[in-house]
Amino acid sequence: xxxxxxxxxxxxxxxxxxxxxxxxxxxxxxxxxxxxxxxxxxxxxxxxxxxxxxxxxxxxxxxxxxxxxxxxxxxxxxxxxxxxxxxxxxxxxxxxxxxxxxxxxxxxxxxxxxxxxxxxxxxxxxxxxxxxxxxxxxxxxxxxxxxxxxxxxxxxxxxxxxxxxxxxxxxxxxxxxxxxxxxxxxxxxxxxxxxxxxxxxxxxxxxxxxxxxxxxxxxxxxxxxxxxxxxxxxxxxxxxxxxxxxxxxxxxxxxxxxxxxxxxx
Amino acid sequence: xxxxxxxxxxxxxxxxxxxxxxxxxxxxxxxxxxxxxxxxxxxxxxxxxxxxxxxxxxxxxxxxxxxxxxxxxxxxxxxxxxxxxxxxxxxxxxxxxxxxxxxxxxxxxxxxxxxxxxxxxxxxxxxxxxxxxxxxxxxxxxxxxxxxxxxxxxxxxxxxxxxxxxxxxxxxxxxxxxxxxxxxxxxxxxxxxxxxxxxxxxxxxxxxxxxxxxxxxxxxxxxxxxxxxxxxxxxxxxxxxxxxxxxxxxxxxxxxxxxxxxxxxxxxxxxxxxxxxxxxxxxxxxxxxxxxxxxxxxxxxxxxxxxxxxxxxxxxxxxxxxxxxxxxxxxxxxxxxxxxxxxxxxxxxxxxxxxxxxxxxxxxxxxxxxxxxxxxxxxxxxxxxxxxxxxxxxxxxxxxx
Numbered sequence: 131x132x133x134x135x136x137x138x139x140x141x142x143x144x145x146x147x148x149x150x151x152x153x154x155x156x157x158x159x160x161x162x163x164x165x166x167x168x169x170x171x172x173x174x175x176x177x178x179x180x181x182x183x184x185x186x187x188x189x190x191x192x193x194x195x196x197x198x199x200x201x202x203x204x205x206x207x208x209x210x211x212x213x214x215x216x217x218x219x220x221x222x223x224x225x226x227x228x229x230x231x232x233x234x235x236x237x238x239x240x241x242x243x244x245x246x247x248x249x250x251x252x253x254x255x256x257x258x259x260x261x262x263x264x265x266x267x268x269x270x271x272x273x274x275x276x277x278x279x280x281x282x283x284x285x286x287x288x289x290x291x292x293x294x295x296x297x298x299x300x301x302x303x304x305x306x307x308x309x310x311x312x313x314x315x316x317x318x319x320x321x322x323x324x325x326x327x328x329x330x331x332x333x334x335x336x337x338x339x340x341x342x343x344x345x346x347x348x349x350x351x352x353x354x355x356x357x358x359x360x361x362x363x364x365x366x367x368x369x370x371x372x373x374x375x376x377x378x379x380x381x382x383x384x385x386x387x388x389x390x391x392x393x394x395x
Numbered sequence: 396x397x398x399x400x401x402x403x404x405x406x407x408x409x410x411x412x413x414x415x416x417x418x419x420x421x422x423x424x425x426x427x428x429x430x431x432x433x434x435x436x437x438x439x440x441x442x443x444x445x446x447x448x449x450x451x452x453x454x455x456x457x458x459x460x461x462x463x464x465x466x467x468x469x470x471x472x473x474x475x476x477x478x479x480x481x482x483x484x485x486x487x488x489x490x491x492x493x494x495x496x497x498x499x500x501x502x503x504x505x506x507x508x509x510x511x512x513x514x515x516x517x518x519x520x521x522x523x524x525x526x527x528x529x530x531x532x533x534x535x536x537x538x539x540x541x542x543x544x545x546x547x548x549x550x551x552x553x554x555x556x557x558x559x560x561x562x563x564x565x566x567x568x569x570x571x572x573x574x575x576x577x578x579x580x581x582x583x584x585x586x587x588x589x590x591x592x593x594x595x596x597x598x599x600x601x602x603x604x605x606x607x608x609x610x611x612x613x614x615x616x617x618x619x620x621x622x623x624x625x626x627x628x629x630x631x632x633x634x635x636x637x638x639x640x641x642x643x644x645x646x647x648x649x650x651x652x653x654x655x656x657x658x659x660x661x662x663x664x665x666x667x668x669x670x671x672x673x674x675x676x677x678x679x680x681x682x683x684x685x686x687x688x689x690x691x692x693x694x695x696x697x698x699x700x701x702x703x704x705x706x707x708x709x710x711x712x713x714x715x716x717x718x719x720x721x722x723x724x725x726x727x728x729x730x731x732x733x734x735x736x737x738x739x740x741x742x743x744x745x746x747x748x749x750x751x752x753x754x755x756x757x758x759x760x761x762x763x764x765x766x767x768x769x770x771x772x773x774x775x776x777x778x779x780x781x782x783x784x785x786x787x788x789x790x791x792x793x794x795x796x
Contacts, residue, residue, distance in 0.1 A: 212528035213516040234509025239448040243593035248445045254436045256509040346589040
């Protein structure tokens, strides 16, 4: 399941954020915890999705950007989790959090290239909070709550390949669109795709490379077992050599010498 | 020239000095903060936010703690495997410092995790794609191995007849295991940052990060042993010949030189010189780190200054501060906007308390077991008149078993 966001169609009605809070039982009364310098509200533990307002480079265009977890193809958070509390659901493509398994190390918060996962800082036993792409709804064949609530057609859900094809068709048919689908290749690609008529860097999107960040840890961890085995062999080899040298020396010095006597000194 | 007051309770020596009163007070303060933290979460004790999810407990207590505890494995490698027998005099002290370091690191980690009752999860639910998974396992295994190794020293006095000879028998195996895991996780601690490529300032992120962390843990290890022996000398009057310490630090400095070469290669290969001279906070911090933490110590160690005790100590202090700065830079300077995080009072109380606890345990163990120079230490009052001090020390020096 993937979602295509057409930024030109969003009117900023916040219907999706309300639907998200209702479906996921988030606290409506919680004050925004993270407010950016430009006044836009950032995600927090009670806001799994937010609408942010941008005015374009020349202050001439008003655009609304829905922000939430992009559900990467190669999720850094899931790869970073050392207790498998974040897993990528193969069927739906959603990156889902399992609170029971979570230790609370917050490596996922630091690992995410988009800084999406947030933490319940005011709770006694805090958990990570991020968009789950309404995985229960999606596995039943429904669209995520936010997509169902969208009245303007800015959000469409469906198969990722088909949505990508559709996105490129829209871009080709209308010259005002920027020739880029954000989320197609970014850090290995994501389930959420964005198209826009304003350059993405003016809409608060982070410029990232196309290399999945998980590839660095993968290539490192693939080398570890071999190197560790070599190191272990080397150490035990030298240890055995030392042992034999000591044994020989003791035999030459005094064949009846007790090993334990050395240790006494 | 007097020895400090020493109480004997149930056969154990407890020395009382004014410093230890203060340290005990700091530990008591920490206990209050720890209880508050475990019962109420992070909000009252820490300054952590979504922007700055890793704070002082991770960057200082864990990252620096593990690096500082590198003295244990580097000394063990030199003494047990490479047979530098003259370093044997510092081996037990280094082992104890490492063990304490790791126990405090585990304590710091335990406080830093949100659902602390879930700390055992990774043992069961294997997130093997994570570098943290490797670090977690290695630290757990290594701390266990270190404890058993240290148990050899404990059983010289307690349960000597029952356990000591068995532990002596398995010791060679433990030494080898105890060298595999620290090398693995010291490098993996750097590997933790590999996944943060899009967030870190390019000067600190490199594919060599695991190697950087490994090399720096090695040379901070020998520097830390130098500082530790200097401190032990002022407190316990036990002296280790200067040429042995010089040789030990020179080996560390060799590693430091390799580290510098790698860093330079990285800069040239990735064309990052323009980041070094940007004049921003990040690049200035990088320059400070490299100049005072690497270049000046290297100059000191090859110059005649290293023949003097003060010179060697300066090298050691600069090296240790340099590596600490490197770890803090990796977490704070390279990832967080400047000024967005400063440790809260609770975080500082806990960190200071943990260190105080470590010092107190160190003093107690050193005074009750044969650790410094293979004998039990007695704390002496600091006296400028060194000849008298040495005389008293020789009088006090008794091998008690």
